[in-house]
Amino acid sequence: MSASAAAEAFKVAFGHEPTVVSSAPGRVNLIGEHTDYNGGQVLPIAIGQRTWVAMARAPEGESSAVSQGQPTGRFSVAAERAAGGWWDYVHGTLRELRALGVPIDDVRLAVSSDLPIGAGLSSSAALEVATALAAVVTARDRVLDRWDDLALAAHRAEAQFVGVACGVMDQTVCTYAAAGHALRIWCDTGRREHVRFDRAVLVFDTATPRDLRSSRFNERRAECTVAFEALRRVDPSLSALADASASLLAEVTLPEEITRRARHVITESQRVSAFAIALESGGSLGPLLLSSHESLRTDFECSTPELDWVVEEAMRWPGIEGARLTGAGWGGCALVVGNEDDLRDLAEPLVDRFAARWKRSPRAWLTFAEDGADIDYAQERGSRAQVGL
DSSP states (O other): OOHHHHHHHHHHHHSSOOSEEEEEEEEEEEEOTTOGGGTOEEEEEEEEEEEEEEEEEOSTTOEEEEETTSOOEEEOTTOOSOOSSTTHHHHHHHHHHHHTTOOOOOEEEEEEEOSOTTSSSOHHHHHHHHHHHHHHHHTTSOOOSOHHHHHHHHHHIIIIIIOOOOOSHHHHHHHHOOTTEEEEEETTTTEEEEEEOOOOEEEEEOSOOOOTTTSSHHHHHHHHHHHHHHHHHHOTTOOOGGGOOHHHHHTSOOOHHHHHHHHHHHHHHHHHHHHHHHHHHTOOOHHHHHHHHHHHHHTSOOOOHHHHHHHHHHTTSTTEEEEEEESSOSSSEEEEEEOHHHHHHHHHHHHHHHHHHHSSOOEEEEEOOBOOOEEEEESSOOSGGGGOO
8 A cells, every 4th residue: 555545546536636645653552552542652653554634625515535445435624523444544644633723624535455354453533533634634724733732632542532532652652753753751741752662563463343333442441540539549749540559449339340451551551650761771672571561461361362363373383582462452452572583484374373263364463663753745735844833
């Protein structure tokens, strides 16, 4: 897939050239799962797989979105409700940009992507960020002062319009990622720091799709809110669940499952700090990855038998440091970290063994830390820097 594929799809669908083609990557979160919406830290990288959006203005009331293999979405940017289709992510993003003053009305757009949908690699955030960037160029007005506004508009589209109560991690890394680096994000303040990460990661897609709108994601977020409110009654100065300590959690009487949800968030945010230190010092990453997976499996209960199997099988292979599920869980992907040659050697046999065991066709590929959102083509502006954000 490429920018030219999106541009060609646009021309076939609408009979004219797009004004702009933009793109945004998927992401793999190295560590820090379910901490972003709890005010904690995360450490994702952007991956090589991307989503491209080709866009141009449309006649009033004729917004159309096309994507290969998906139904055509038709909507009005002024409409206030989601339709339940994939284009809700586009619709919601455009609405949020209008609320920020971007003079964008109805548009035509075509989407091309090599990101698997529902695999936990942030395909929705990539679509939102690429849409937002294309819309700013299409509007022909430098109306946003910061890239932060673009990322936050994309986040609000998913959290408020689509209805997935996610944190800010996905849209932030899709926007700000840099090749050769992980992006450490303090989700309570929005502080960001690039951390050198030039290693390979094996991504293993279990081919177990999930839709966060129908998964237990929102249920887990509500459970975390219950825990935070209980802890705040003991310590009113507490600003986020991830900032709580194990000793504070021990002072509060909560249902057992709520305690486990909070324990995961608290310990996972601490693991992010330890992971960043290990990257800088050359320390071991494996125990932190395995500890994260075990916490997600037992305390947050968002793993699956397939993901557990991948982690266990990968750890039997020589040269492998650690593995864990990545993304929200309930299906999707695992990541494996280790010696690059050993990761390459592992990919094919792990796919074959998984297919034999689970009767599904998984995928596995090596990825490195890649760049964030960019403008691939524009009639009037040719690069991300020229947008003026």
